[in-house]
Structure formats: C-alpha cells, structure tokens
Amino acid sequence: MTVEKKYNKLITAISIIVPIVVASLFKIKLDIKIPVFLPPIYATINGITAVILITAIWAIKNKKRKLHERLIKTAMSLTTLFLVLYILYHATSHSTHFGGEGFTKYVYFFLLISHIILSVTVIPFVLFTFARALNKDFIRHKKLGKFAFLLWLYVAVTGVIVYLMISPYY
Numbered sequence: 001m002t003v004e005k006k007y008n009k010l011i012t013a014i015s016i017i018v019p020i021v022v023a024s025l026f027k028i029k030l031d032i033k034i035p036v037f038l039p040p041i042y043a044t045i046n047g048i049t050a051v052i053l054i055t056a057i058w059a060i061k062n063k064k065r066k067l068h069e070r071l072i073k074t075a076m077s078l079t080t081l082f083l084v085l086y087i088l089y090h091a092t093s094h095s096t097h098f099g100g101e102g103f104t105k106y107v108y109f110f111l112l113i114s115h116i117i118l119s120v121t122v123i124p125f126v127l128f129t130f131a132r133a134l135n136k137d138f139i140r141h142k143k144l145g146k147f148a149f150l151l152w153l154y155v156a157v158t159g160v161i162v163y164l165m166i167s168p169y170y
Contacts (some may be wrong), residue, residue, distance in 0.1 A: 007131040015124040018083070025091045038089040039170065043163035045082045049075050050156035057149060069133070075152075076130065082159075099169040108165045115158040122151040 056071035098108050125148035132141035 004131070004135055004137075007134070008128075011124055011127040011131060014127060018123060019120045022083075022087060022090075025087050026095075028091055029094075030091050032092055034088065034092055037170075038085050039163055039167070042082045042085045042089070043160050045078050045085070046156045046159035046163075049078045049082070050153055050160070052078070053149060053153050053156065072130070072133075076126070079126075079152075079156075096166055096170050098166050100165065104165070108162070111158050111165070112162050115155060115162055118151055119155045119159075122148065122155050125151055 052071050052075045056068050056075065059065075059068040059071060098105065098112075100108055125144065129141055129145045129148040132138075132144060
C-alpha cells in the first residue's frame, strides 16, 4: 500500500468520524462547570486562524515555503484546539438561541448553516491538501489548496461573525 493510500484511508476515517462525534455530543450533557466562557475564546481562535491562513498564502506567493508550512501547521493546530473547545462547550452547556428578528435573523441563519455545512466539508479538503504536501506532490497540492483555502477561510471568518451576532443573547 502506498503512503498516499494510507493517508487517504486515514483522512476518510477522520472526515467521517469527527462530524459524527460532534453531532452526537449535542445529545450528551456533562455535569461539569467550565471555569471560563468558551465562545469568545474559540471565536478568537477562528479569527487568528483566518489571519494565519491569509499570511500563509502571502508567504507561499512570496516563495517563503518554510514559513508557509509553519503557518499552515499552526492553523491546523488552532483549528484542532477550536474543535476541542467547541466540543467541550457544547457537551457542558445548553445551546443559545438567536434573538434577532427580520433580515438579521435570515443573515444569521444563512451564515450559521453555511458555516456548519462547510466546517464539515472542509475537513477532507484540508487534510488531503496537507497530505499532498507531505508527499511532495506540490502540483496537486496547489490545485486542491486553492479550493481548501477558500473553504477554510470562509469557515474561520463566518465563525467569528456568527459569534458576534449571537453574543448578545448568551
């Protein structure tokens, strides 16, 4: 089995398991008190991730490949931290309902729903793009990376916007 096929199997498994675990945790409520309020923390992580992603694109366009690699690894680490904090918050807290009305409500739900759908969709794209870089398949990495970048950036930015829109209702 080639290294790429091993990566493909692992990426496929992660891409299926993570959304299932996250969705199932909405049904589980742990009876523990978190010492900090997590939503502004993970919204900040999303914002920092967006800035890092944009900086990573700047780095690669300016032929700073090592910097690009470090920035992408940092963005992946932050995204993983976000996921852990998000799961922890939703496993220990009840969901907050959006209280806005009219056009604002439609904008909020459009952003929220697209954010949720694309946050699941982006997982395999980012991981396959990363795996191609690890395999030094930079032509396919670049081709898929352009799309993965846009999805990932959208998810990071809308995560911040959704938080800002719902924060008055916490």
